[in-house]
Amino acid sequence: MDARARMEIEWECRNLCYEFAHCIDSRRYVELTALFTQNGVFNRVGQVLNGRAAILAALEQRSLEMRTRHVCHNIHFSEVGEKFARALVYNTTLTGRGDPSGVPVPYGLTQGVFLEFRDFYRLTPEGWRIAERIASTVLTPSDMPQH
Numbered sequence: 001m002d003a004r005a006r007m008e009i010e011w012e013c014r015n016l017c018y019e020f021a022h023c024i025d026s027r028r029y030v031e032l033t034a035l036f037t038q039n040g041v042f043n044r045v046g047q048v049l050n051g052r053a054a055i056l057a058a059l060e061q062r063s064l065e066m067r068t069r070h071v072c073h074n075i076h077f078s079e080v081g082e083k084f085a086r087a088l089v090y091n092t093t094l095t096g097r098g099d100p101s102g103v104p105v106p107y108g109l110t111q112g113v114f115l116e117f118r119d120f121y122r123l124t125p126e127g128w129r130i131a132e133r134i135a136s137t138v139l140t141p142s143d144m145p146q147h
Contacts, residue, residue: 006080012128013085013121014075020130021070021091029059036130037122043134045115065097067105072117082123084131089117091135114139 016035023032033052036042042049049055074090094112098105116138122131 001080001082005082009080009082009085009128010077010087013077013087013119016121016128016130017072017075017087017089017117017119020133021072024059025068025070027062029056032059034126036133037124040130041132041134042130043132045135045137063097065099067096067098069094084123085121085128087117087119087121089119091115091117112141113137 020032020035023029023035033056036052036055039051040055042055044058047058049058071092071094072089073092075087076089077085077087079086092112092114094107096105096107114137115135118132118134118136119130120132121128123129
């Protein structure tokens with residue numbers, strides 16, 4: 001594969017990552033599920049969701065008061081093929097609770113975590129999609145309450 005082809009695949013997959021963050025933060029869950037393959041897997045830090053319907057059902061259970069911002073950065077592609085790609089994505093997730101009307105919501109540093117997404121992307125008839133996203137917590141604030 002030449003450098004241009006690899007760059008185009010990485011660009012497509014990187015945009016899936018950014019669109020995922022935008023969709024989850026703006027509560028556009030149907031659009032978010034379409035970023036996955038039909039039988040895509042989303043492992044939400046131990047909660048394994050198989051397929052678009054399961055992903056949608058779980059996301060629709062999120063509190064209407066929860067406001068989040070998922071900031072994706074340091075996307076590193078370890079493998080890129082013509083029909084698949086693998087990447088490690090760093091993600092800082094900030095969470096607050098409040099009025100869903102758009103008024104700024106206060107948050108504390110204890111309401112943020114640093115995650116890693118281990119992503120597997122696949123080329124489908126619909127275009128590039130997330131076949132598997134495994135989220136794991138890497139860093140939490142030292143004063144974060146334990147459940």
